[in-house]
Amino acid sequence: MLGHGNLPRYPMLMYYLGAGADKDAGWANENLLLVWPQYEKELHSFYVPDFECGDIYHLSTDGERKRVDLGEIQDITSTMFDEKSHFKDLTGIQIYFLIDTSEVETEDEINKWIGFINEMLSRIKRRKKVYLTLLLNEDFRHEDRGTANRILNSFESYDLSSINNTYILSNRLGDGVILRDMSNCCRLYSDIIMLTNDSGEGLSLPSGIYTAGYSYLGKPLEEIAKVVVETVIDRCTEYKKSGSAGRLFNDALPARLGIMENGVPKLLNDYITNSVTLPTETELMLFPRSNDSDEISSEMTAEALDHVTMGAWSCYLKMIEKKVEKDLSTDSQFKRVWYDKYKKLITENFSTDEILELVENKDKLHDLYSGLSRPSKSLKAFVYAKAQIGYSMCSNPTIISLFMDVISDMAEDANKMNLLWDQLLNSRRVVFEVDDRNLYEFYRKKTLQYFDDQSGEKRHAFEVIHSEKSLSDYLQATLDGIISFDSIFTKPFYQELEERLEKSENPVDNRIYIRNKLLNTVPYLRTTGGLNDPLASTILLKTSTAIHSSLKMNLPEYYYYDTGDDDKAESVLLYQLDIIQHLSR
Amino acid sequence: MNFTYKPKNPSKYAVNLRALKNSTTMDWDIPSGQTTLIIQCPFGERPNEYMEKICLALNDYLGDITSDCFFEIMPDVKARFITAAEKGRQHGCLIEARSRTYMVFAADISGDDCVIYESQMQAMTPPYVDISTEVTVTVEQQTKSKGFISKSIVPTGYYIIRFDKSTFINYTDGDLVYKIGSLSIPITSQMISLGAIYIKTTVKPEVKPGKKGIRLL
Known part of the structure; x- marks a missing residue:
């Protein structure tokens, strides 16, 4: 549950x-709204890309920007103090400035930004507390320019008199790591905002220049996802390998293809039964005779009836056959319905590899559809009629193609599917393995348990995947199924950790594990001299939890900020900097 | 043999295909020495509308194309090549089947290649002819005399359909049908050869063409 913290x-x-x-x-x-979601409309950010141009944009929380003038900024500021405001204390205002040095070329530009800050501050007559954060970009491209060094070396010359506290954060960490982007720095920055504008006990730091050490502990979502996905792919690969390739053409095949025991495909048989009208007994009497003493009866064999009617019975059946063929081959709506029905049947009964095998054996497949033998004319007239129409349709290439085409079309999809599957396997090969064996074994076992629990259902569902979309749907449904299968996936990070660590070969107390991880902070600035003791040590997590109690008992000197978020815990240590001792490079 | 279809050529033509009423042959006009391809197809069709398909079918045909009779190249479509000399000897060509359409095309055969030229579709001298079959059929109620003293004629419960056999040439089963209510029953060549058939009904059967190209006189 979010939004019920400080x-x-x-x-x-x-x-x-x-x-x-x-x-x-x-x-x-993003991070502020995780903790303060109810303040979505009351948190106002402004973006100023260029101090010379002076354009100011109001940023909405969903990322949209709108150009505003100074009057509009004053209006926005006023609304924060009106009777609808939700801030706890309206006797003052906190103003946070962040300068991103990524595009700063000279140290003098910082002076100009400070000038801009002073200009903005001069318009706010309320009691205010001002924070400036300098976000140094020290990746290799920016390091070459040396701007960050020049800024730090010039720090003494900057007039920071209007600013209460200045924070310097860099993407080049104390342990030498260079962060890929500024997202972690900004998460730390937002934590500093929370800690310095806190309705709770809060921090009270003397004016000065600071940097921060930071550590983060949350659910290892990326690693868990890797293990789960890898295990899903492995299990599906097993399904694929253990298909029925090579054993397809057996006695069960006709039934799987929807061919009935009488040798006629069921769809065709149903059509003949429902749509072909044979004469009634009364109508049969209207058939011709060579003289008025000949008798006609439905009990006669087809041969005898044909003889008495001078071939009219056979010819009549031929007319029906032609009409059925014409109806089946020209009615596009009917063909589409039939196509869809047959495709559904094949989808349910065959794997992609089996469909490819069917197409590779087209002649054998054709024989199955058209392997019906000609019915004997010694059958009773009406029995013969139905059998003859079935035989005639099954011998008709146009009709048989209605079935064969479905399988051929599906083979194209099956080829695409196999290609896609190969790509998936290849992409899996280039992903680094998860180092944490405990995590790997734990989640692999959970994932396999899920598959075993489905008693063959997942296997069948996989075998009947025939398109990119159905594969994507299957994987999505599988991942959703795995997540709901075990509550471990939705547990708070410390419970997940506790359960997982208990199962490890050398069980570890998760409270000690978490404490050690949180104590292992890294300074977000490479300083020349060693840092002094932190002036403030804080942990941000959901309080009133077991892990909070444990931490508080063992680390009573820390300030605990309640984020209301039980998916992670962060530790922020604030170090005061001395310009000469720490910043000169 | 390789068959190709080329646009009409004023010096390569076969036109004015015609058949006299009740004649067993048809004739047409060609320039001197011109070989002709005759296409026979279902009544009313115009084979020049699908000549590319016909040329492909001829390419695939494995039999002897110089045969002196029609050979089937596609379902319900037949072809025959006839040289100018044969045409002269026979005064055209025998009509193989009625209720069919015939169309002529100029053709040049040289070694393994055959060029077929598009026909000139002039209204006065068309390259095609629709040959229908005209048949004579009568339907009568069968009756008998009844009574000893004052005799009366009463129906027997049968209708008789009689066929004038002389008008039925190249008849195929189902070319005619008779209808009683919604039921259509085909008339076969076996019935024609007998001359008459008996139908046990009190409703008069209605004889109708079972396909295009049949006319009841």
């Missing part, structure tokens, strides 16, 4: 300065 105390404005800083706003807001 809340913001003061109204606040957030400014994101520098080209591309709107992206930072997106990441930061």
Whole structure:
């Protein structure tokens, strides 16, 4: 459950300065709204890409931007103080500025941004607390330019008198890791916002320059997903390999193809039964005779009836056959209905590999559809009539093609499917394995249990996949099924961890594991001298939980911020910086 | 043999296909020495509308195309090549079957290649003829005399359909049908050869063509 943790105390404005800083706003807001979802309409972010041009954009939480003037900013600010405001304390305002240095070329530009900040602050006459965060981009491309170094070396020259606290965060961490993007930095930045605008006990830090150490512990969703998907693919590959290739043409095949015991495909047989009208007994009497003493009866054999009627009976049946053939081959709506029905039957009864085998043996397949022997004329007239029409239709290439075409078309899809499956297997080969054997074994077992629990249903469902869409639907349904199969997938991170660690070869107490992980923070800045002790040590998690109690007991010196989110825990340590000692490079 | 279909050529033509009433032959006009391809197809069709298919079917035909009779190249479509000399000897060509359409095309055969030329569709001298079959059929109620002293004629419960055999040439089963209510019963060549058939009914059967190209006189 989200949104029932600590809340913001003061109204606040957030400014994101520098080209591309709107992206930072997106990441930061995403995290803020996880904890403060009810403040969606009251959290206001502004993006200023260029201090010279001075255009200011209001960013909505769904990423849309709207250009605003200073008057509009004042109007927005006013609404945060009106009677509908939900902020707890309206006696002051907190203003957060973030400068993204990605596109900053000279250290002097920071001065210009500070000028802009002062200009904005001069318009707010309320009691205010101001925070500036410098987001240094120190990846290899930006390191070459040396801008970050020059900014830090010039820090003493910047006039930060209007700013209460300055935070310096970098994507080059204290342990040498260079983050791929600024998303983690922004998550940390949003944590700092939460900690410094806290309706709870809150942090009180002296004015100064700070950096932060950070660690994050959540459900290893990416690793879990990798293991589950890999196991699903492995199990499906087993299904695929153990198909009936080579053993398809056996006695059971006609029935699987929908061919009835009388040798006529059921669809055709149903059509003949329902749509072909033979003469009634009375109508049979209207057939011709060579003289007025000849007798006609439905009890006669077809041969005898044909003889008495001078071939009219056979000729009449031929007329019916021609009409059926014409109806079947020209009625496009009927053909489509039949096509769909037959495709459904083949889909349910054959795997992709079997369909390919059917098409490879087209002649044998054709013989199955048209292997009916000519009925004997010694049968009673009406019995012969139905058998003869069935025989005639099954000997008609146009009619047989109605069935064969379905299978040929499905073979094309089957080929595409196999290609897709190969691509899936290839893509699996290039994914790195999950290192954590405990996690790997745990989730692999859970996934296999799910398949075993379905008692053959999943196998059958896989075998009848014939298109990219049905494969995608199958995988989606399987993943959904796995997630609902075991509550482990929806448990809070610490419970998931507890259950998983219990099952490991060397069971570990999850409370100790979590504590160690959270204590292992990494500074988000590479400083020249070693950092002093942190001025504030905080853990952000859902409080009133067992893991919170355990942490609080063992780490009483920490400040615990209630995020209301039991999917993760974060640790933020705030270090005060000395310009000479830490920033000169 | 390779067959190709080419656009009409003023010097390569076969036109004015005609058959006199009740004649057993048909004749047409060609330039001197011109070989003709005759296509026989269902009554009312125009084979020039699907000559590409016909050429493909001729390419696939494995029999002797110089045979002196029609040979089937597609379902219900036959062909025959006839040289100018044969045409002269026979005064045209025998009508193989009635209730059929015939169409002539100029053709040049040279070694393994045969070129067929598009026909000139002029209204006055068309390259096709629809040959119908005209038959004479009568339907009568069978009656008998009844009574010893004052005799009266009463129906027997049968109708008799009589066929004038001389008008039935190349008849195929089902070319005619008789209808009683919604029931259509085909008339076979065996019935024609007998001259008359008996139908046990009190409703007069109605004889009708079973396909195009049959006319009841």
